[in-house]
Amino acid sequence: MFREADQAPRTSLQNARREDAVFVGWQALQSGLHVALYNITAAGHPSLGSTVTENGLLKLNLQIPQTPLRPMKEY
Numbered sequence: 001m002f003r004e005a006d007q008a009p010r011t012s013l014q015n016a017r018r019e020d021a022v023f024v025g026w027q028a029l030q031s032g033l034h035v036a037l038y039n040i041t042a043a044g045h046p047s048l049g050s051t052v053t054e055n056g057l058l059k060l061n062l063q064i065p066q067t068p069l070r071p072m073k074e075y
Helices: 054-059
Strands: 021-028 034-040 051-053
Touching: 034 054, 051 054
Parallel strands: none
Antiparallel strands: 021 034, 034 051
8 A cells, every 4th residue: 555655746747748740830821721739759650840831630430639729910
């Protein structure tokens, strides 16, 4: 039986879930639309290090990370 004091506390890094990708920014298209871009970080994935869109992540069966709202256009 372990006492609570005997157990080392877990760091937030140990508790954090590994993400398949990280958000890197917004890309403006000629049409005026914007798409979110992500770098693939899934360890051992054949596309590790590649930059893709949300659709690219879905096609590769990877999870989409939290994505910030696109900033409003500056005037």
